[in-house]
Amino acid sequence: MAMDVPRELEFIASLRRLAGDPAARNLLDDAAVIEFGGKQLVLTHDMLIEGVHFLSADPPEDVAWKLVAVNLSDLAAKGARPIGVLLGYGLIADGAWNEAFVRGLGEATAHFEAPLLGGDTVATPAGTPQALGMTAVGEAGERAPSRSGASEGDLLWVSGTIGDSGMGLAIALGKIEGPAALALRYRRPTPRMEAGRALAPLVTAMMDVSDGLLIDSSRMGGASGLCVELELQNLPLSADLLHTVGEKRQTRIGAATAGDDYELLFAAPRERSGRIRALSAALGLPFTIVGRFGTGTGLTLTDGGEPIPLPSSLGYEHRPA
């Protein structure tokens, strides 16, 4: 990464000063939400850069899938169903790569019922890392949850398991050996579309976990003007992950800071827990309470109830939203 974090945060702060429209949600949310024709239109744009967000050796079909998945994950966090996607594609010299990318795009847009609506294909100078952009458009229900709605005492939940994708990346990089299922979580993330739509009426705040559970939790807390207390022992880890690296504190901290999970992180009052558990059972997708919101600011981490220091990095900081 050529970028130092302060410069990026400064840049985003100056963009924020431009984004005065209420639909922009002060650029603090995963997506813009616009009232249009009496409905809620949701718009999000994410880029993937070769060498930053994907590896040059990643199969192009998987890169296409990931581009669709990370964008749709932002729609899921607003409880929106996809209407379609627009693609920004920097054509590279490797024709077979381009072709395989289109194949993967076709698979993903069909799988998630998010048809390709348009976009732009541009020539890029030889040797340039590939730059991919996608805009996803969706329709939310009556409520499109924001990051900022959590209340004191709300519980913090996360869907699925976390850390698998981070471990999958380590496997893809040849750093460790592990099961193919983990590599698949990295290469083919699954945005939680159905869960997002079903949860939207029940939650006070929702976002996706893209940069790491710790950093994304602290962002939800910050946006809601509350502190977040997170219990490390409650993190939902997969059997594959535990089998690969073993049950220890560092495993849990690694999982909570790895990012690329594309699970849903949401806040809800304690009394809705029964309905949320029933929904989890109906969807066949675990929802796990990992923390709670309190008065104050910042993030507190406990391990078996004992406060522990925060790791030096809470997750990826290079992404604004």
Next chain:
Amino acid sequence: MAMDVPRELEFIASLRRLAGDPAARNLLDDAAVIEFGGKQLVLTHDMLIEGVHFLSADPPEDVAWKLVAVNLSDLAAKGARPIGVLLGYGLIADGAWNEAFVRGLGEATAHFEAPLLGGDTVATPAGTPQALGMTAVGEAGERAPSRSGASEGDLLWVSGTIGDSGMGLAIALGKIEGPAALALRYRRPTPRMEAGRALAPLVTAMMDVSDGLLIDSSRMGGASGLCVELELQNLPLSADLLHTVGEKRQTRIGAATAGDDYELLFAAPRERSGRIRALSAALGLPFTIVGRFGTGTGLTLTDGGEPIPLPSSLGYEHRPA
């Protein structure tokens, strides 16, 4: 340009096979048009790549302006008013450049009343040409003209003057000397928002001239299943342009193939000419008849009524839409 045209056209053809949704307009249009909440939502995405679509030496404020302008120009061609834009920004190491870009973005979004709604800022590897993406969202009136609606006998019109921006680029490159007004047309194009909205109910087809009058006219003809006859002597050229390069056939061919005009190209039945001229007077913007549609296919060029051969390049071919 690292890209050969056939590869790009092949890629777009394979994308087209994915884009079965009617809103995608078969990827043959400037923008996707979606019926949403009883209204017409218009979406477009364009990218600018350093060294391809702008020069490394271009002032960053102007690059930002251009990014907004080229996207809004696609909305103008659908007769849409802007709702807002989403930005995809590859942050570079030059902090002053990033800052100046935000300044230009602020100017453009304020000028065109197209607020920044969201987007993504990503780190890019050092030395990478800058990749910028923008999605513009707009609302069209009852009719959002397509490229494909022209009928036999319709006249082909263009707004403003053409070729100024191409000459401005030559000036910016130091290839020729010329007035600052032409350089400004290249650096700060003006999308025809108001004209687009006013014309939409009167035209049978409309698009913007981004790649060159000849290629864009032939695309409108192709999409409409008609041939286009274009008269070189009718092209609206500015006094600045004529003064800079002189009145000769090559000046007119150069202007018709240079691109980056961001004028409106539209088709209308002959009997609407009076209303179109009245609109031109009301807007203070010239609309000029440059050709007509006939049965058949392809593009025919005449110079003072005499058929002349087509130039080897009709304009930029690297952009799909």
